[in-house]
Each structure stands twice: as C-alpha cells, then as structure tokens.
Amino acid sequence: MIETSATIQALCYILDKIKQADKLKLVKLLFIADKYHLVQFGRTITNDDYWAMPYGPVGSTAKDVLSLDPDFLSEEEYKYAVEMLKPVDEHSFVHDEVEDFHIAHGKHIEAFRNTFLSWR
Numbered sequence: 001m002i003e004t005s006a007t008i009q010a011l012c013y014i015l016d017k018i019k020q021a022d023k024l025k026l027v028k029l030l031f032i033a034d035k036y037h038l039v040q041f042g043r044t045i046t047n048d049d050y051w052a053m054p055y056g057p058v059g060s061t062a063k064d065v066l067s068l069d070p071d072f073l074s075e076e077e078y079k080y081a082v083e084m085l086k087p088v089d090e091h092s093f094v095h096d097e098v099e100d101f102h103i104a105h106g107k108h109i110e111a112f113r114n115t116f117l118s119w120r
C-alpha cells in the first residue's frame with residue numbers, strides 16, 4: 001500500500017536539505033533515496049510504483065503529489081502537501097524562504113543515479 005504522507009514527508013526532507021528544486025530534480029532525488037533504501041533495507045521509503053519515463057524513473061505517487069492533483073489526493077493530503085511543499089510556481093517548490101540559492105548541478109544527480117543501472 002502506498003503511503004502518500006510518506007511520499008510528502010520524503011519530498012519535504014529533500015527540500016529541507018536543498019531548499020528549492022523543480023519537479024524533475026525532486027523525483028530524481030526521491031528515486032535515488034528509494035533505491036538506496038531498497039538496497040540497504042529491502043524496501044523503499046515510499047513504496048511507490050516507478051515508471052520508466054524519457055528523463056528517468058518517476059514514482060506515480062510522487063508525480064501526483066508534485067502536481068498537486070486534487071483528483072488523486074484527498075482533501076487532507078492536498079492541504080498537507082501544499083502546506084509542506086510550498087509551491088513557488090507550477091514547476092518549482094521551496095522549503096523555506098531562500099535568498100542565496102545554490103543547487104548542485106544536475107549532472108551530479110545523473111552520475112549518481114547511473115550507478116543504479118536497474119532503472120533502465
């Protein structure tokens with residue numbers, strides 16, 4: 001069973017560490033965290049179903065949460081996601097107000113993700 005709140009909390013944890021990110025970066029980092037947790041502990045953090053997409057794997061629940069899709073999320077989950085993820089626009093989210101914003105270049109994520117060849 002997929003726990004939507006676990007996905008929201010995992011995304012919030014990621015945002016807490018990097019402060020601001022777009023949807024693509026968040027789904028890539030969440031996949032890496034899930035994959036790492038699966039290898040280390042035998043289960044994923046989110047228990048999400050991953051689909052192969054042109055830019056890499058995407059968790060279906062993570063996609064719906066980041067889209068803030070009211071058709072997928074219950075009223076409670078929707079309010080929780082909006083409160084915790086703080087959308088900046090339709091593509092980006094922020095954890096806190098950030099003046100100086102620096103994110104590691106996307107190639108670092110891609111290089112790390114490629115160490116787990118099973119997503120292909």
